[in-house]
Amino acid sequence: MAKRGEKTRQKILDSAEKLFAKRGYHGVTIRQITEDAKVDTALANYHFGSKRNLFDAVLLRRAEELNKVRLEKLEEIEAAAENGVASLEDIIDAFSHPLLDRSERGGPGWKSYFALIAQINNSPEWGGKLMTEYFDPLVRRFIAALKRALPEAREEDIYWSYHFFSGALVLTYAETGRIDNLSDGKVHSSDLDAVQLRMPPFIAAGFRRLCETGGAKN
Amino acid sequence: MAKRGEKTRQKILDSAEKLFAKRGYHGVTIRQITEDAKVDTALANYHFGSKRNLFDAVLLRRAEELNKVRLEKLEEIEAAAENGVASLEDIIDAFSHPLLDRSERGGPGWKSYFALIAQINNSPEWGGKLMTEYFDPLVRRFIAALKRALPEAREEDIYWSYHFFSGALVLTYAETGRIDNLSDGKVHSSDLDAVQLRMPPFIAAGFRRLCETGGAKN
DNA sequence: AATGAAATTCAATGAACGTTGAAATAAGTT
DNA sequence: AACTTATTTCAACGTTCATTGAATTTCATT
Structure with missing residues (x-):
């Protein structure tokens, strides 16, 4: 079952979606996304590898x-x-x-x-x-x-x-x-x-x- | 005559226009713009005050x-x-x-x-x-x-x-x-x-x- | 040639960036 | 309960960011 970190993943995706939509890829930082999602900064890179991969995952x-x-x-x-x-x-x-x-x-x-x-x-x-x-x-x-x-x-x-x-x-x-x-x-x-x-x-x-x-x- | 820095101003505007068009406001740095325009980094702020003002000037x-x-x-x-x-x-x-x-x-x-x-x-x-x-x-x-x-x-x-x-x-x-x-x-x-x-x-x-x-x- | 203002250069500022490695914690399996 | 793996936390990395103040150069006007 791949479900342990799934909630975190989705929270990050939701916040990334919201913020990328407002200010575009370059206008948003990983720190803003993880802060909005109320998770640790490092988790975005842990789950998605890079900012760019997160962007693709949102799309x-x-x-x-x-x-x-x-x-x-x-x-x-x-x-x-x-x-x-x-x-x-x-x-x-x-x-x-x-x-x-x-x-x-x-x-x-x-x-x-x-x-x-x-x-x-x-x-x-x-x-x-x-x-x-x-x-x-x-x-x-x-x-x-x-x-x-x-x-x-x-x-x-x-x-x-x-x-x-x-x-x-x-x-x-x-x-x-x-x-x-x-x-x-x-x-x-x-x-x-x-x-x-x-x-x-x-x-x-x-x-x-x-x-x-x-x-x-x- | 207000013409001494006019050539520089226009070069910065041209480069800013080109790069903002390619990657958006947040995707471009003052350093990239001034490098493209072949002028010193500080000149963008000297002539336009701030990155945001430069953006408005382009528009x-x-x-x-x-x-x-x-x-x-x-x-x-x-x-x-x-x-x-x-x-x-x-x-x-x-x-x-x-x-x-x-x-x-x-x-x-x-x-x-x-x-x-x-x-x-x-x-x-x-x-x-x-x-x-x-x-x-x-x-x-x-x-x-x-x-x-x-x-x-x-x-x-x-x-x-x-x-x-x-x-x-x-x-x-x-x-x-x-x-x-x-x-x-x-x-x-x-x-x-x-x-x-x-x-x-x-x-x-x-x-x-x-x-x-x-x-x-x- | 001297003057003074405008323009340019240079070096540096503090802040924020994406990313990472190691330590700590949580949860599933035996 | 012990072990193992996935997840989370924490602190820090080196880099780059926009902006600035002081020094220097350029140039039109004396």
Whole structure:
């Protein structure tokens, strides 16, 4: 049974997740993490080997569940479609709903996790490499579904459309509060239910405009 | 004449911009910056007071030009429209083109600057506060134009649509190379001309779907 | 050439960094 | 209860951090 130090491990992971999300990898020290977790400083290195390994462990912990549930959702809607080809709106929802739902209702750990992913995603230091490492297979599976939903589309238009979609989604779960300021409180970045309502139609319309009607030329 | 130390100041700003863009505020040291700029370590503090002030100076240097040219472009297209109401596509282009154009053709300094903005934008540490500080007045002006272009829209739909637009744009000039990986080289994140062609139709279609046709309910 | 302010160099500050090895403690196995 | 291994504690390692004060150099103006 590998359970003696498991509680400590999880406490360190929780604190690391929270603090990395707030200030980024370089903005947080091992001492801050272990102090927040109320464990000895040396335990972070004992359990994870190095600060960098701890960072990877934080990312990996929730990535697996996330990839699993998103894939299941995609397969589900494809199975429900009579011809096996899911609708654009359903694909977009299957891609984004598991994320927004966990950020909204999964507890503070999930919220921190997504805030961290949002930072990593837009940084040249981690963006290309880490995101590819953790999420590439799943994204490729979704892009295949998108291609089937838009059989006439040119490949580049699919990729750019996905890119726009991805940017909109990532900024959403970054939850920086910027839109709260801009709208003078009329809209709240934490209202992810409002996003779940609006993202599929918005993004699907963009996809169709770009991928169905000859795209950029019109 | 305030020019004796100006060359040094600019060299420090250039190196700071480059390195902050690569590794973020906390991931860069004053020593790395001054070494890259080939000036003495103490000069960063002499000219800028503190590391944090240097960071702000980097952000401010190009923000002013950026806000100026984007506002001019918006006023230009509004003046050209017969009723003073610019088209959705034109507004979107006026908002994004000055950024993408400078990132593509403005030299490495501009490219670094946008990469830095992309990181800041998605981080809770800086995102809400700094972006608001440097870009709020301009964005509010654009949102006013969007409201005129979509007179029947509900305000929340405008804000959320702008939010999606903003996320797509920011990820674009982050240029993390992720889409290069995903597309196996069929699409390049550095090909901002391809984005300029596709972003206005994609985003405009999303706006219309959300803001014209009753939005989320359909 | 002399003056004085601005700019630069140099050396050093105390604080904080990630990491480590040895000692102490806790828990599972015999 | 004795033994063994995993975990935790404690103190310290050497390095690097942002910042600073004093000395030196540079340069425009006399």
